[in-house]
Amino acid sequence: MNNPFVIQDLNCRKDIGANCLLIQVGPFRLVVDSGMDPKHLGNDSLPNFSLLGDQPIDFIILTHSHLDHIGTLPILSKKAPKAPILVSIPTSLLAPLMLNNSYSVMCRQKKEKEIPEYPLFTKADVLALEKRFFTLNFGQSYTLAKEGHSAKITMYPAGHVLGAVSVLIEYEGRQLFITGDILFSDQNSLRGAQIPQLDHLDVLMLETTRGSTERTALRRNEEKRLLSIIRKTIERGGACLIPAFALGRIQELLVLMYNAKRSHQLPNCPIFCSGLGMSLINTFDEMGKKLRSVNFSRHILKQLNIKQLRRSKIDPHTTRLKRPAIYLLSSGMLAEHTPAYNIAACLLGDSDNSICFVGHCDPTTPGGQLLQNRNAETFTFEESHFTAPIKASIEHFDLSGHADRNDLYQFAVLQHPKAVVLTHGDPDARQWFADQFAKNASGLKVLDPEVGVPYNL
Ligand SMILES: [Zn+2]
Numbered sequence: 001m002n003n004p005f006v007i008q009d010l011n012c013r014k015d016i017g018a019n020c021l022l023i024q025v026g027p028f029r030l031v032v033d034s035g036m037d038p039k040h041l042g043n044d045s046l047p048n049f050s051l052l053g054d055q056p057i058d059f060i061i062l063t064h065s066h067l068d069h070i071g072t073l074p075i076l077s078k079k080a081p082k083a084p085i086l087v088s089i090p091t092s093l094l095a096p097l098m099l100n101n102s103y104s105v106m107c108r109q110k111k112e113k114e115i116p117e118y119p120l121f122t123k124a125d126v127l128a129l130e131k132r133f134f135t136l137n138f139g140q141s142y143t144l145a146k147e148g149h150s151a152k153i154t155m156y157p158a159g160h161v162l163g164a165v166s167v168l169i170e171y172e173g174r175q176l177f178i179t180g181d182i183l184f185s186d187q188n189s190l191r192g193a194q195i196p197q198l199d200h201l202d203v204l205m206l207e208t209t210r211g212s213t214e215r216t217a218l219r220r221n222e223e224k225r226l227l228s229i230i231r232k233t234i235e236r237g238g239a240c241l242i243p244a245f246a247l248g249r250i251q252e253l254l255v256l257m258y259n260a261k262r263s264h265q266l267p268n269c270p271i272f273c274s275g276l277g278m279s280l281i282n283t284f285d286e287m288g289k290k291l292r293s294v295n296f297s298r299h300i301l302k303q304l305n306i307k308q309l310r311r312s313k314i315d316p317h318t319t320r321l322k323r324p325a326i327y328l329l330s331s332g333m334l335a336e337h338t339p340a341y342n343i344a345a346c347l348l349g350d351s352d353n354s355i356c357f358v359g360h361c362d363p364t365t366p367g368g369q370l371l372q373n374r375n376a377e378t379f380t381f382e383e384s385h386f387t388a389p390i391k392a393s394i395e396h397f398d399l400s401g402h403a404d405r406n407d408l409y410q411f412a413v414l415q416h417p418k419a420v421v422l423t424h425g426d427p428d429a430r431q432w433f434a435d436q437f438a439k440n441a442s443g444l445k446v447l448d449p450e451v452g453v454p455y456n457l
């Protein structure tokens with residue numbers, strides 16, 4: 001039997017965007033992920049669902065609960081009303097929280113940005129989804145059966161973020177493996193990916209997020225550098241803002257700070273937190289009790305003396321923030337209308353303070369703009385109508401939840417696939433992998449698929 005897999009990228013753009021992949025394998029039609037493109041608004045942020053056609057979908061599989069992978073699931077699920085949704089146990093708990101938060105953001109943006117189609121779904125839609133979740137343990141397989149054929153699906157822990165999985169699809173002796181977003185090295189709060197050596201891999205679908213980034217420092221060294229900046233800031237009486245993604249990054253930084261406190265590497269000062277990151281804490285705590293791969297317990301909040309930051313009334317024109325203090329706040333890219341955005345505005349004009357970015361900042365976001373212009377004289381927070389001189393120290397740390405390109409390349413080569421499909425990356429990131437494979441693994445088929453085009457593999 002030749003080429004049993006047909007894959008079709010339903011993302012509208014060839015970038016990280018709204019992840020959604022249609023896979024046909026024998027008589028089965030599967031959709032992996034249903035993301036929302038964070039760089040676009042309204043209907044522009046959806047995958048191209050029209051490419052699904054009229055044929056029924058047998059199964060939806062989610063790799064993890066970041067919105068670029070699940071943000072449009074309530075919409076897809078209505079187009080595939082009978083398809084069970086295969087997820088890991090942590091994802092079954094996190095996805096509804098993430099989607100309900102997304103609903104609230106869309107309701108706000110409907111007025112602020114005048115987007116009539118918002119919200120794209122309701123809380124009742126999210127509730128309906130939960131009944132359709134079919135949970136699998138890591139390493140556990142599920143067999144689909146139809147028309148005398150069967151396909152087996154197995155999920156393996158992918159590191160990256162709580163609940164993230166890589167997916168192996170086996171059909172009549174053929175194997176297709178999807179890395180999803182993946183990190184091989186351990187984080188403080190989560191073990192790295194645990195992927196077995198596959199014996200006859202036909203197709204490897206490889207995420208390429210960091211293909212255009214050369215790692216310049218080890219994760220452990222970056223953590224030490226961050227702790228050192230925090231210490232220096234607090235010692236001179238300043239405030240340190242760490243804007244971080246709500247899902248995964250906030251919890252990872254809490255564990256990092258807790259470990260530092262136990263070894264006297266973190267000075268005593270109030271730590272303020274707020275936002276979605278804190279709403280997810282209970283799930284991290286619950287999974288910390290159940291899964292050996294998760295190192296998180298809510299008791300560290302008490303040990304760190306975490307205080308909830310009251311969301312309202314932070315206005316850079318009038319607010320005087322408590323100092324010295326650490327502000328660990330959701331919105332890794334300083335999105336407008338978040339406490340992180342307003343607190344950055346409050347802190348920027350004083351050289352005692354520091355702003356520490358710990359993840360990727362898209363250049364179009366306020367965080368990305370601030371990083372790009374950190375050597376300028378002033379910076380304007382447009383949404384607050386506030387311009388400040390750039391005096392605080394602005395730092396960027398490489399603490400990504402994605403594997404770096406050399407680790408991913410090594411992984412791909414060692415799995416000996418017959419074909420590699422490049423996904424989840426900007427064009428230059430994909431190109432780095434294409435060049436590496438062409439140079440060092442000639443004979444390996446490498447596909448950088450065009451969006452919307454079906455490929456037989
Ligand atoms: Zn992710």
Ligand SMILES: [Zn+2]
Binds near residue numbers: 016066068069181424
């Ligand atoms: Zn992603």
